[in-house]
Amino acid sequence: MQTATPSRTALRVAMRRAAHQLYDARPLVLDDPIAVPILGQTYAEELRRTPTRPDRPWSVALRAFMVARSRYAEDNLARAVAGGVTQYVLLGAGLDTFAHRNPWPHLHVFEVDHPATQEWKRELLGESGLPAPERHSYIPVDFETQTLAAQLDAAGFDAAAPTFFSWLGVVPYLTHAAFRASIGFISARPAGTGVTLDYSQPRSALPPLERLALDSLASRVQQAGEPFQLFFTPAEIAHELAAFRAIEDLGSAQINARYFTERADSLRLMGAAGRLLSAWVEAPAQSGLS
Numbered sequence: 001m002q003t004a005t006p007s008r009t010a011l012r013v014a015m016r017r018a019a020h021q022l023y024d025a026r027p028l029v030l031d032d033p034i035a036v037p038i039l040g041q042t043y044a045e046e047l048r049r050t051p052t053r054p055d056r057p058w059s060v061a062l063r064a065f066m067v068a069r070s071r072y073a074e075d076n077l078a079r080a081v082a083g084g085v086t087q088y089v090l091l092g093a094g095l096d097t098f099a100h101r102n103p104w105p106h107l108h109v110f111e112v113d114h115p116a117t118q119e120w121k122r123e124l125l126g127e128s129g130l131p132a133p134e135r136h137s138y139i140p141v142d143f144e145t146q147t148l149a150a151q152l153d154a155a156g157f158d159a160a161a162p163t164f165f166s167w168l169g170v171v172p173y174l175t176h177a178a179f180r181a182s183i184g185f186i187s188a189r190p191a192g193t194g195v196t197l198d199y200s201q202p203r204s205a206l207p208p209l210e211r212l213a214l215d216s217l218a219s220r221v222q223q224a225g226e227p228f229q230l231f232f233t234p235a236e237i238a239h240e241l242a243a244f245r246a247i248e249d250l251g252s253a254q255i256n257a258r259y260f261t262e263r264a265d266s267l268r269l270m271g272a273a274g275r276l277l278s279a280w281v282e283a284p285a286q287s288g289l290s
Protein backbone atom coordinates (compact mmCIF):
# COMPACT_ATOMS: atom_id res chain seq x y z
CA MET A 1 0.00 0.00 0.00
CA GLN A 2 1.04 3.66 -0.37
CA THR A 3 3.16 4.67 2.59
CA ALA A 4 1.71 8.12 3.34
CA THR A 5 -2.03 7.52 3.12
CA PRO A 6 -4.40 5.44 5.26
CA SER A 7 -5.83 2.29 3.74
CA ARG A 8 -8.92 2.93 1.63
CA THR A 9 -9.75 -0.76 1.61
CA ALA A 10 -9.93 -0.67 5.43
CA LEU A 11 -12.68 1.93 5.09
CA ARG A 12 -14.58 -0.19 2.53
CA VAL A 13 -14.45 -3.22 4.84
CA ALA A 14 -15.63 -1.16 7.83
CA MET A 15 -18.50 0.21 5.72
CA ARG A 16 -19.58 -3.32 4.93
CA ARG A 17 -19.48 -4.39 8.57
CA ALA A 18 -21.55 -1.31 9.47
CA ALA A 19 -24.02 -1.98 6.64
CA HIS A 20 -24.44 -5.51 8.01
CA GLN A 21 -25.58 -4.05 11.36
CA LEU A 22 -28.03 -1.66 9.70
CA TYR A 23 -29.52 -3.53 6.78
CA ASP A 24 -29.13 -7.31 7.02
CA ALA A 25 -31.72 -9.65 8.54
CA ARG A 26 -31.39 -10.95 12.09
CA PRO A 27 -29.65 -12.91 13.44
CA LEU A 28 -26.51 -11.02 12.47
CA VAL A 29 -23.46 -13.08 11.61
CA LEU A 30 -21.25 -10.46 13.28
CA ASP A 31 -23.00 -8.58 16.07
CA ASP A 32 -20.84 -5.45 16.36
CA PRO A 33 -22.46 -2.48 18.12
CA ILE A 34 -19.34 -0.36 17.50
CA ALA A 35 -19.24 -0.91 13.71
CA VAL A 36 -21.50 2.08 12.98
CA PRO A 37 -20.32 4.53 15.69
CA ILE A 38 -16.65 4.12 14.76
CA LEU A 39 -17.40 5.66 11.36
CA GLY A 40 -18.81 8.75 13.08
CA GLN A 41 -20.30 11.71 11.27
CA THR A 42 -17.40 11.70 8.80
CA TYR A 43 -18.72 8.67 6.94
CA ALA A 44 -22.41 8.70 8.00
CA GLU A 45 -23.66 9.95 4.65
CA GLU A 46 -21.47 7.51 2.71
CA LEU A 47 -22.80 4.69 4.90
CA ARG A 48 -26.38 5.71 4.11
CA ARG A 49 -25.51 5.42 0.41
CA THR A 50 -23.66 2.09 0.80
CA PRO A 51 -25.40 -0.31 -1.54
CA THR A 52 -26.85 -3.43 0.03
CA ARG A 53 -28.81 -4.27 -3.05
CA PRO A 54 -29.87 -7.90 -3.45
CA ASP A 55 -29.75 -7.40 -7.23
CA ARG A 56 -25.95 -7.16 -6.93
CA PRO A 57 -25.20 -10.65 -5.64
CA TRP A 58 -21.39 -10.33 -5.83
CA SER A 59 -21.54 -7.23 -3.65
CA VAL A 60 -23.76 -9.04 -1.13
CA ALA A 61 -21.38 -12.00 -1.24
CA LEU A 62 -18.39 -9.75 -0.54
CA ARG A 63 -20.16 -8.30 2.51
CA ALA A 64 -20.95 -11.85 3.63
CA PHE A 65 -17.29 -12.83 3.33
CA MET A 66 -16.16 -9.83 5.33
CA VAL A 67 -18.54 -10.35 8.23
CA ALA A 68 -17.87 -14.10 8.20
CA ARG A 69 -14.11 -13.68 8.45
CA SER A 70 -14.41 -11.39 11.49
CA ARG A 71 -16.87 -13.77 13.11
CA TYR A 72 -14.61 -16.75 12.36
CA ALA A 73 -11.60 -14.97 13.87
CA GLU A 74 -13.56 -14.12 17.01
CA ASP A 75 -14.89 -17.70 17.29
CA ASN A 76 -11.31 -18.97 17.12
CA LEU A 77 -10.16 -16.31 19.56
CA ALA A 78 -12.77 -17.60 22.03
CA ARG A 79 -11.29 -21.09 21.68
CA ALA A 80 -7.81 -19.72 22.24
CA VAL A 81 -8.87 -17.78 25.33
CA ALA A 82 -10.58 -20.90 26.70
CA GLY A 83 -7.22 -22.62 26.22
CA GLY A 84 -5.41 -19.97 28.28
CA VAL A 85 -4.35 -17.34 25.74
CA THR A 86 -4.09 -13.82 27.22
CA GLN A 87 -2.80 -11.84 24.20
CA TYR A 88 -4.63 -11.05 20.97
CA VAL A 89 -2.71 -9.44 18.09
CA LEU A 90 -4.70 -8.04 15.16
CA LEU A 91 -2.36 -7.76 12.19
CA GLY A 92 -3.54 -5.03 9.82
CA ALA A 93 -6.37 -4.15 12.19
CA GLY A 94 -7.96 -1.44 10.04
CA LEU A 95 -11.17 -0.23 11.70
CA ASP A 96 -11.76 -3.51 13.52
CA THR A 97 -13.67 -2.83 16.75
CA PHE A 98 -12.92 -5.94 18.82
CA ALA A 99 -10.77 -3.94 21.27
CA HIS A 100 -13.89 -1.93 22.16
CA ARG A 101 -15.95 -5.09 22.71
CA ASN A 102 -13.35 -7.24 24.48
CA PRO A 103 -15.32 -9.28 27.04
CA TRP A 104 -12.27 -10.87 28.72
CA PRO A 105 -10.68 -8.86 31.55
CA HIS A 106 -7.39 -10.75 31.23
CA LEU A 107 -7.02 -10.46 27.43
CA HIS A 108 -4.63 -7.76 26.17
CA VAL A 109 -5.31 -6.58 22.62
CA PHE A 110 -2.43 -5.41 20.40
CA GLU A 111 -3.53 -3.64 17.24
CA VAL A 112 -0.80 -3.74 14.61
CA ASP A 113 -1.28 -1.72 11.45
CA HIS A 114 0.42 0.40 8.88
CA PRO A 115 1.31 3.71 10.59
CA ALA A 116 -0.84 5.88 8.29
CA THR A 117 -3.93 3.68 8.75
CA GLN A 118 -3.46 3.52 12.50
CA GLU A 119 -3.13 7.29 12.82
CA TRP A 120 -6.34 7.76 10.83
CA LYS A 121 -8.17 5.22 13.02
CA ARG A 122 -7.09 7.03 16.17
CA GLU A 123 -8.33 10.34 14.73
CA LEU A 124 -11.68 8.77 13.83
CA LEU A 125 -12.02 7.27 17.30
CA GLY A 126 -11.18 10.64 18.86
CA GLU A 127 -13.93 12.29 16.82
CA SER A 128 -16.43 9.53 17.60
CA GLY A 129 -16.37 10.12 21.35
CA LEU A 130 -16.08 6.36 21.98
CA PRO A 131 -14.17 5.60 25.19
CA ALA A 132 -10.61 4.34 24.72
CA PRO A 133 -10.40 0.57 25.16
CA GLU A 134 -8.66 -0.85 28.21
CA ARG A 135 -5.92 -3.51 28.05
CA HIS A 136 -5.02 -2.34 24.59
CA SER A 137 -1.96 -1.11 22.65
CA TYR A 138 -1.47 0.40 19.20
CA ILE A 139 1.64 -0.78 17.36
CA PRO A 140 2.54 0.86 14.05
CA VAL A 141 4.25 -1.64 11.73
CA ASP A 142 4.84 -1.73 7.99
CA PHE A 143 5.06 -5.47 7.25
CA GLU A 144 7.22 -4.73 4.22
CA THR A 145 9.94 -2.80 6.02
CA GLN A 146 9.71 -3.59 9.75
CA THR A 147 9.74 -6.74 11.84
CA LEU A 148 6.87 -7.72 14.08
CA ALA A 149 9.29 -8.94 16.74
CA ALA A 150 10.97 -5.57 17.31
CA GLN A 151 7.80 -3.51 17.25
CA LEU A 152 5.81 -5.86 19.53
CA ASP A 153 8.69 -6.16 21.95
CA ALA A 154 8.84 -2.39 22.32
CA ALA A 155 5.12 -2.38 23.19
CA GLY A 156 5.29 -4.87 26.06
CA PHE A 157 4.20 -7.97 24.16
CA ASP A 158 5.17 -11.17 26.01
CA ALA A 159 6.92 -13.31 23.39
CA ALA A 160 6.94 -16.28 25.77
CA ALA A 161 3.15 -16.39 26.15
CA PRO A 162 0.82 -18.16 23.71
CA THR A 163 -1.02 -15.61 21.60
CA PHE A 164 -3.88 -15.50 19.15
CA PHE A 165 -3.35 -13.60 15.88
CA SER A 166 -5.86 -12.48 13.27
CA TRP A 167 -4.77 -11.34 9.84
CA LEU A 168 -7.95 -10.38 8.01
CA GLY A 169 -8.02 -8.85 4.56
CA VAL A 170 -4.27 -8.29 4.54
CA VAL A 171 -2.46 -11.26 2.97
CA PRO A 172 -3.38 -10.45 -0.68
CA TYR A 173 -1.81 -6.99 -0.35
CA LEU A 174 1.61 -8.23 0.81
CA THR A 175 4.74 -9.41 -0.91
CA HIS A 176 5.60 -13.06 -0.45
CA ALA A 177 8.63 -12.09 1.65
CA ALA A 178 6.54 -9.98 4.06
CA PHE A 179 3.97 -12.79 4.38
CA ARG A 180 6.69 -15.31 5.19
CA ALA A 181 8.37 -13.03 7.73
CA SER A 182 5.16 -12.59 9.73
CA ILE A 183 4.11 -16.25 9.45
CA GLY A 184 7.59 -17.21 10.64
CA PHE A 185 7.17 -14.96 13.68
CA ILE A 186 3.77 -16.48 14.52
CA SER A 187 4.91 -20.08 14.07
CA ALA A 188 7.78 -19.46 16.50
CA ARG A 189 5.37 -18.55 19.33
CA PRO A 190 4.70 -21.09 22.10
CA ALA A 191 2.21 -23.97 21.93
CA GLY A 192 -1.39 -22.77 22.16
CA THR A 193 -0.71 -19.92 19.71
CA GLY A 194 -3.17 -19.69 16.83
CA VAL A 195 -3.85 -17.59 13.76
CA THR A 196 -6.87 -16.89 11.60
CA LEU A 197 -6.38 -15.37 8.18
CA ASP A 198 -8.12 -15.15 4.86
CA TYR A 199 -6.53 -15.52 1.47
CA SER A 200 -7.54 -15.50 -2.16
CA GLN A 201 -7.05 -18.17 -4.77
CA PRO A 202 -5.29 -17.10 -7.97
CA ARG A 203 -7.32 -16.19 -11.05
CA SER A 204 -6.11 -19.32 -12.82
CA ALA A 205 -7.81 -21.52 -10.20
CA LEU A 206 -11.25 -19.96 -10.82
CA PRO A 207 -13.98 -20.59 -13.39
CA PRO A 208 -14.54 -17.79 -15.99
CA LEU A 209 -17.42 -15.95 -14.26
CA GLU A 210 -15.50 -15.80 -11.02
CA ARG A 211 -12.44 -14.52 -12.82
CA LEU A 212 -14.51 -11.52 -13.89
CA ALA A 213 -15.65 -10.91 -10.31
CA LEU A 214 -12.06 -11.13 -9.07
CA ASP A 215 -10.85 -8.85 -11.90
CA SER A 216 -13.46 -6.26 -10.94
CA LEU A 217 -12.43 -6.34 -7.27
CA ALA A 218 -8.72 -6.30 -8.19
CA SER A 219 -9.27 -3.25 -10.38
CA ARG A 220 -11.07 -1.40 -7.54
CA VAL A 221 -8.33 -2.06 -4.97
CA GLN A 222 -5.68 -1.15 -7.54
CA GLN A 223 -7.42 2.19 -8.03
CA ALA A 224 -7.40 2.62 -4.24
CA GLY A 225 -3.61 2.29 -4.37
CA GLU A 226 -3.58 -1.16 -2.74
CA PRO A 227 -3.09 -3.71 -5.52
CA PHE A 228 -3.50 -7.42 -4.87
CA GLN A 229 -0.15 -9.15 -5.24
CA LEU A 230 -0.27 -12.44 -3.32
CA PHE A 231 -2.52 -15.41 -4.07
CA PHE A 232 -2.39 -19.04 -2.94
CA THR A 233 -4.15 -22.26 -3.81
CA PRO A 234 -5.10 -24.37 -0.76
CA ALA A 235 -2.15 -26.68 -1.49
CA GLU A 236 0.26 -23.75 -1.70
CA ILE A 237 -0.84 -22.18 1.58
CA ALA A 238 -0.72 -25.57 3.32
CA HIS A 239 2.91 -25.73 2.22
CA GLU A 240 3.55 -22.22 3.58
CA LEU A 241 2.03 -23.23 6.91
CA ALA A 242 3.88 -26.52 7.26
CA ALA A 243 5.11 -25.51 10.73
CA PHE A 244 1.52 -25.37 12.05
CA ARG A 245 -0.86 -28.09 13.15
CA ALA A 246 -4.64 -28.44 13.01
CA ILE A 247 -5.05 -26.33 9.89
CA GLU A 248 -8.67 -25.66 8.97
CA ASP A 249 -9.11 -24.19 5.50
CA LEU A 250 -12.71 -23.32 4.63
CA GLY A 251 -14.19 -22.64 1.19
CA SER A 252 -17.48 -20.87 0.47
CA ALA A 253 -19.71 -23.93 0.86
CA GLN A 254 -18.30 -24.70 4.30
CA ILE A 255 -18.50 -21.06 5.40
CA ASN A 256 -22.10 -20.84 4.18
CA ALA A 257 -22.97 -24.05 6.02
CA ARG A 258 -21.43 -22.72 9.21
CA TYR A 259 -22.72 -19.14 9.24
CA PHE A 260 -25.39 -18.51 6.60
CA THR A 261 -28.03 -21.24 6.80
CA GLU A 262 -31.74 -20.54 7.24
CA ARG A 263 -31.41 -16.81 6.74
CA ALA A 264 -34.40 -14.64 5.85
CA ASP A 265 -32.24 -12.67 3.39
CA SER A 266 -29.86 -13.57 0.57
CA LEU A 267 -26.67 -12.88 2.55
CA ARG A 268 -24.24 -15.64 1.64
CA LEU A 269 -20.90 -16.24 -0.05
CA MET A 270 -20.48 -16.93 -3.75
CA GLY A 271 -17.56 -18.27 -5.72
CA ALA A 272 -14.35 -19.96 -4.71
CA ALA A 273 -11.82 -17.11 -4.56
CA GLY A 274 -11.89 -16.19 -0.87
CA ARG A 275 -11.06 -18.74 1.83
CA LEU A 276 -10.81 -18.64 5.62
CA LEU A 277 -8.07 -20.45 7.44
CA SER A 278 -7.06 -21.13 11.01
CA ALA A 279 -3.88 -22.83 12.19
CA TRP A 280 -2.38 -23.60 15.57
CA VAL A 281 1.16 -23.95 16.76
CA GLU A 282 -0.15 -26.85 18.76
CA ALA A 283 -3.81 -27.90 18.90
CA PRO A 284 -5.63 -26.36 21.87
CA ALA A 285 -6.14 -29.14 24.42
CA GLN A 286 -9.94 -28.90 24.41
CA SER A 287 -10.37 -28.80 20.63
CA GLY A 288 -9.94 -32.48 19.88
CA LEU A 289 -7.94 -31.51 16.79
CA SER A 290 -4.51 -32.86 16.10
Ligand SMILES: C[S@@+](CC[C@H](N)C(=O)[O-])C[C@H]1O[C@@H](n2cnc3c(N)ncnc32)[C@H](O)[C@@H]1O
Nearest residue numbers: 007009010013092093094114117142143168169
Ligand atom coordinates in the same frame (compact mmCIF):
# COMPACT_ATOMS: atom_id res chain seq x y z
C1 LIG B 1 -8.64 -4.53 3.65
S1 LIG B 1 -7.96 -3.76 5.07
C2 LIG B 1 -8.48 -4.89 6.34
C3 LIG B 1 -8.53 -4.24 7.69
C4 LIG B 1 -9.05 -5.09 8.83
N1 LIG B 1 -8.25 -6.28 9.06
C5 LIG B 1 -10.49 -5.46 8.65
O1 LIG B 1 -10.79 -6.64 8.46
O2 LIG B 1 -11.32 -4.55 8.71
C6 LIG B 1 -6.21 -4.07 4.89
C7 LIG B 1 -5.38 -3.65 6.08
O3 LIG B 1 -4.03 -4.10 5.86
C8 LIG B 1 -3.15 -3.08 6.24
N2 LIG B 1 -1.91 -3.23 5.48
C9 LIG B 1 -1.76 -3.41 4.15
N3 LIG B 1 -0.46 -3.47 3.83
C10 LIG B 1 0.23 -3.32 4.99
C11 LIG B 1 1.61 -3.29 5.34
N4 LIG B 1 2.55 -3.39 4.41
N5 LIG B 1 1.94 -3.13 6.63
C12 LIG B 1 0.99 -3.00 7.58
N6 LIG B 1 -0.34 -3.03 7.32
C13 LIG B 1 -0.70 -3.19 6.04
C14 LIG B 1 -3.89 -1.79 5.92
O4 LIG B 1 -3.37 -0.68 6.65
C15 LIG B 1 -5.31 -2.15 6.33
O5 LIG B 1 -5.55 -1.87 7.68
